[in-house]
Amino acid sequence: MAPNPLLRPTAEGAWGQTSILALWIPIVSFAHVFAAFWLLKTWMLNSPGLRAAARKAKGAAPGLRSGLGSRASGKAELEAASDAVAIQVSTAHVSPFETAGAAAPAPAASEAASASERGAEEVFQALETGPGALAVSHSVNVAPSTLEWQGIGCSYNAPTGPKEVLADIWGIAQPGEMQALLGPSGAGKSTFMDILALRKSVGNLSGRLLVNGARASKRFIKKTAYVPQEDNFVPTMTTWEVMSFYADIILPGRWSSERRKARIREVLAEVGLAHAHRTIVGGTLPGGLMMRGLSGGERKRLAIATGILAAPSVLFLDEPTSGLDSFAALTVMGYLKRMVREQSHVVIASIHQPRSAIWLMFDAVTLLASGRLMYHGPREGVTAWFGSLGYSYDPNLHGVPSDWALDLVAIGFAKPARFYGNTISTREDLLSASAAFKSHYLQQNGLTSPKLDGPAASGATPGVLSPQSHAISASAVSADGSPSAAVLAAAAAGAEALLVDGPPGGAAGGDARKYASSAWSQYKTLFGRELLSITRNPFDVAGRTLTFAWVGIVMGSLYYGTPFTAASARSRLNLVFMLLSFYCLMPYVSMGLYSSDKKFYLADASSQLYRPLAYYLAKASGAAGAGISAITPFQVVSACVFGLTVYGMAGLRPDPESILKSGFINTTMYLIASQVLHACAVIAPNQDVAFMLSILWTTIQLLLSGFFVNFPEVLLYFITYLRYLSAAYFSFEAGSINEFGGVLLSCAQGMSDTEVNFMLGAFPNSSDVQRNQINMFFGRSDPNCVLDTNSILTYFNFRRPFWMSACILLGYLGVCHVLTFVAMLVAARRERR
Numbered sequence: 001m002a003p004n005p006l007l008r009p010t011a012e013g014a015w016g017q018t019s020i021l022a023l024w025i026p027i028v029s030f031a032h033v034f035a036a037f038w039l040l041k042t043w044m045l046n047s048p049g050l051r052a053a054a055r056k057a058k059g060a061a062p063g064l065r066s067g068l069g070s071r072a073s074g075k076a077e078l079e080a081a082s083d084a085v086a087i088q089v090s091t092a093h094v095s096p097f098e099t100a101g102a103a104a105p106a107p108a109a110s111e112a113a114s115a116s117e118r119g120a121e122e123v124f125q126a127l128e129t130g131p132g133a134l135a136v137s138h139s140v141n142v143a144p145s146t147l148e149w150q151g152i153g154c155s156y157n158a159p160t161g162p163k164e165v166l167a168d169i170w171g172i173a174q175p176g177e178m179q180a181l182l183g184p185s186g187a188g189k190s191t192f193m194d195i196l197a198l199r200k201s202v203g204n205l206s207g208r209l210l211v212n213g214a215r216a217s218k219r220f221i222k223k224t225a226y227v228p229q230e231d232n233f234v235p236t237m238t239t240w241e242v243m244s245f246y247a248d249i250i251l252p253g254r255w256s257s258e259r260r261k262a263r264i265r266e267v268l269a270e271v272g273l274a275h276a277h278r279t280i281v282g283g284t285l286p287g288g289l290m291m292r293g294l295s296g297g298e299r300k301r302l303a304i305a306t307g308i309l310a311a312p313s314v315l316f317l318d319e320p321t322s323g324l325d326s327f328a329a330l331t332v333m334g335y336l337k338r339m340v341r342e343q344s345h346v347v348i349a350s351i352h353q354p355r356s357a358i359w360l361m362f363d364a365v366t367l368l369a370s371g372r373l374m375y376h377g378p379r380e381g382v383t384a385w386f387g388s389l390g391y392s393y394d395p396n397l398h399g400v401p402s403d404w405a406l407d408l409v410a411i412g413f414a415k416p417a418r419f420y421g422n423t424i425s426t427r428e429d430l431l432s433a434s435a436a437f438k439s440h441y442l443q444q445n446g447l448t449s450p451k452l453d454g455p456a457a458s459g460a461t462p463g464v465l466s467p468q469s470h471a472i473s474a475s476a477v478s479a480d481g482s483p484s485a486a487v488l489a490a491a492a493a494g495a496e497a498l499l500v501d502g503p504p505g506g507a508a509g510g511d512a513r514k515y516a517s518s519a520w521s522q523y524k525t526l527f528g529r530e531l532l533s534i535t536r537n538p539f540d541v542a543g544r545t546l547t548f549a550w551v552g553i554v555m556g557s558l559y560y561g562t563p564f565t566a567a568s569a570r571s572r573l574n575l576v577f578m579l580l581s582f583y584c585l586m587p588y589v590s591m592g593l594y595s596s597d598k599k600f601y602l603a604d605a606s607s608q609l610y611r612p613l614a615y616y617l618a619k620a621s622g623a624a625g626a627g628i629s630a631i632t633p634f635q636v637v638s639a640c641v642f643g644l645t646v647y648g649m650a651g652l653r654p655d656p657e658s659i660l661k662s663g664f665i666n667t668t669m670y671l672i673a674s675q676v677l678h679a680c681a682v683i684a685p686n687q688d689v690a691f692m693l694s695i696l697w698t699t700i701q702l703l704l705s706g707f708f709v710n711f712p713e714v715l716l717y718f719i720t721y722l723r724y725l726s727a728a729y730f731s732f733e734a735g736s737i738n739e740f741g742g743v744l745l746s747c748a749q750g751m752s753d754t755e756v757n758f759m760l761g762a763f764p765n766s767s768d769v770q771r772n773q774i775n776m777f778f779g780r781s782d783p784n785c786v787l788d789t790n791s792i793l794t795y796f797n798f799r800r801p802f803w804m805s806a807c808i809l810l811g812y813l814g815v816c817h818v819l820t821f822v823a824m825l826v827a828a829r830r831e832r833r
């Protein structure tokens, strides 16, 4: 028999004899040094004194040294930033109480003066004492836009039949106007706001949406900003970094880095956050760790700051005061009010029970109830309008008019007259009050109700309403055939700039290309955000690396120094399989992270912030999602730490080529499993379903890997073809070929009865002659006895060359990526709003 270099006839199976010390000791050491580095980082992040010292040593501000390349900014620069802001401020205070007024009905006498005075005092206090108390001059102009909506309706196809949630809603919002969207819970406020913001992609929608008198096109979405109730910031990023991220994504690509920074400083000063530029946002990390950062009010102002960064014409805010205490709510609204006045944004904010001072900041109000329009117009006119219907407002009895209006239109519960006075209490009353208002509104504005032909437009179109329905049609104009006066006024004011590229003065808000920045720039920015979220959560990286290393050490200890004898065939086979099973299972620790990643993406996708492909590539090439530490390089490190530790300790095939091949197969298997779990998280509507899908996949992987089931023995053989869906099957094949291909193991000492029985059991289909040979050769000692492990490969029918299995696995990984990307696109469309 030809001597085989891998054959170790003298191997006795002694401790350590075959373990590869030169492999596992460096790997385990590396894992601990690597983890120690990240633990040190954790310690530094949590020790303000150390941080300050490090900053001093480097002469830079870490809060601004973001790792986002061009976003980096030093201490000197920040100080310059503060100076710049100081230079830009003027001393003009803006009263939040100026009203739009002219066309407003006479204010009800009942708008309690005391409330007004109290509110005014508090608001001034808030605006004067805040860090951004002074009015800031602006380097970017807002393209003024008038938004008008006519006969907006929305219904859903519920199992019980069509469910109408909005019907025939009319109104208009002018530049520089702050509008409140009020209504009892379930009135349809969010639905309505989503429609106005062109962010509604489900439901049957009808009506018209006009911007400066022309149909609202898909591009209008770029002129709007939507500040959701729950913000979507990476908790570990600082205020400055969050702003830089958005600046890089939504400000025009042609802007220089300096100009971007200047704009950020300007906006932070505007919302009173200049002092908090280094503060981290804070909140709960995907892993559950809570980080302290900005206060609730500051966080809300940061959300507003990101909203106004690109100077949108229309800013939508969903419950901007929710979760804030009364003073923080007032401060937020005060900043908003000033900004609206200075910059001519249109602000539409849904709001629940505003305190009187906040109520007084609104110029106009839209009141909805049960999906019907109850009132739309100047704030001061609410009481007068309902008074004209016989529902009179008594300030002593009803308090703030907004509270009264909400109580008035809420039906479905008892409203004793002694508390509520004359009130709307039945659906009939509500419908009749709504019809009265609609007819009053149309008459006042010289409009006629449009006859909407055919079925309502489907929400599947990005423009929300069908394109033809956006146009001013004959039925959507005033009674004399011309567009409504407000629309004409806005158009005459030059607000047409909204829908054309490059507004006068190069305002950011006017760039109507679908994306402000190039794909490459978006990729870099997104990659930077992912990387930053990792480096700011170092404990996670350290924890994962150590987990992998120690699980590897435990497993490696169990198989330590597996001898190169025929008796070790079973252990070696088991190890090859256990390694790949481990790689199938380990990604489950990241499922929560994959789900939170989806949330991040969907929120950004609804605003069309960046190209989905840029996001995906940033993630695939470097990161697995905002806030996720399992980025691909880290995944590779973890996978290698575990696999090579076990490999070295157990002493699998020791030549470098086999070690590399094993590392490749195991890492690829791990990446595939991670990718499949990620895809499941994207496809599934919730995490429970994601787990179910993933478990189904993992079960198929392991069952059909070939380790548990001897395929030729399966009665329903056709089912075994499912093995071609199993990446574990190909991994097991490649791993086995790598370990056993062309290897002769010594059986010089003979085998114990147990080992002989295993050999017999391992090859159940062997002929009697072969069984006798096994007994004869392995059952007694013979210096020339060898086991040709190719017989193991033949038994499992593993014939594919290693390179072919490797290519199949790479293809599998590629398909998983494509599927995940497509699933993301579909989810963004399906689950948008």
Ligand SMILES: Nc1ncnc2c1ncn2[C@@H]1O[C@H](COP(=O)(O)OP(=O)(O)OP(=O)(O)O)[C@@H](O)[C@H]1O
Pocket: 156, 158, 163, 165, 183, 184, 185, 186, 187, 188, 189, 190, 191, 192, 202
């Ligand atoms: N996808 C949907 N399918 C069916 N009904 C829906 C759907 N989305 C919303 N609705 C229903 O539409 C109605 C209006 O919901 P919406 O969220 O707009 O109300 P809201 O005024 O914002 O309420 P809240 O103040 O409680 O947030 C509710 O009855 C809600 O159940």
